[in-house]
Amino acid sequence: MGRALEEVTEVDPYAKPTEAATIPVFARLQAPEGLATKRQLDALGLRPGGQDPVAEVQTRGPKNGLLxxxxxxxxKRPMTLAKEYALDKAMAARQTCGICHRRYHYVLPTRLDSCLECHDGTPADPASYIAPPASHHLAA
Ligand SMILES: [Zn+2]
Structure with a gap:
């Protein structure tokens, strides 16, 4: 019949072979330069970043390491929650008025140790600060 043969036998010569079966396995300590395990990447301050492992390396353990x-x-993502928390605490100290305890969205002038409103009566824009926690009962 008129059916084109190539349609049936078509094979993509550039198709990637199935992953797991084909990545090379290196003997322990024989992995080529430019490849690293997750642990080694970690020591370099790096992470795989979504790439698939390109090879395996034999280890002393039962499982091969992925390269x-x-x-x-x-x-590696630079900010951990702990770091963010510490930074926020440091920022809070510089943004919080020592007198009215309002936390402003900007760093207060260090020479004042208070906001402008407490310093010289310049009214503070309510949009520029976070109200202090209710537990603070301070004289106005
Ligand atoms: Zn103040």
Whole structure:
């Protein structure tokens, strides 16, 4: 019949072979330069960054280590929650008025140690600060 043969036998010569079966496995300590395990990336301040492992390396353990390309690795996320918390605390100290305890959205002038309203009566824009916690009962 008129059916085109190539339609049936068509094979993409550039198709990627199935992953797991084909990545190379290196003997322990024989992994080529430019590849690193997650642990090694971590020591470099890097993370795989979503790339698939390109090879395996034999370890002393029962499982092979997965190797990632260092040039595709991304820097570890710099901010942990703990760091963010510490930074926020430091910022809070510089943004909070020592007299009325309002926290402003900007850093207060260090020479005053208070907001302008407490310093010289300049009314503070209510949109520019966060009200102090209710537990503070301070003389106005
Ligand atoms: Zn104040």
């Amino acid at each position: 990632y390309r260092i040039d595709l690795a991304l820097p």
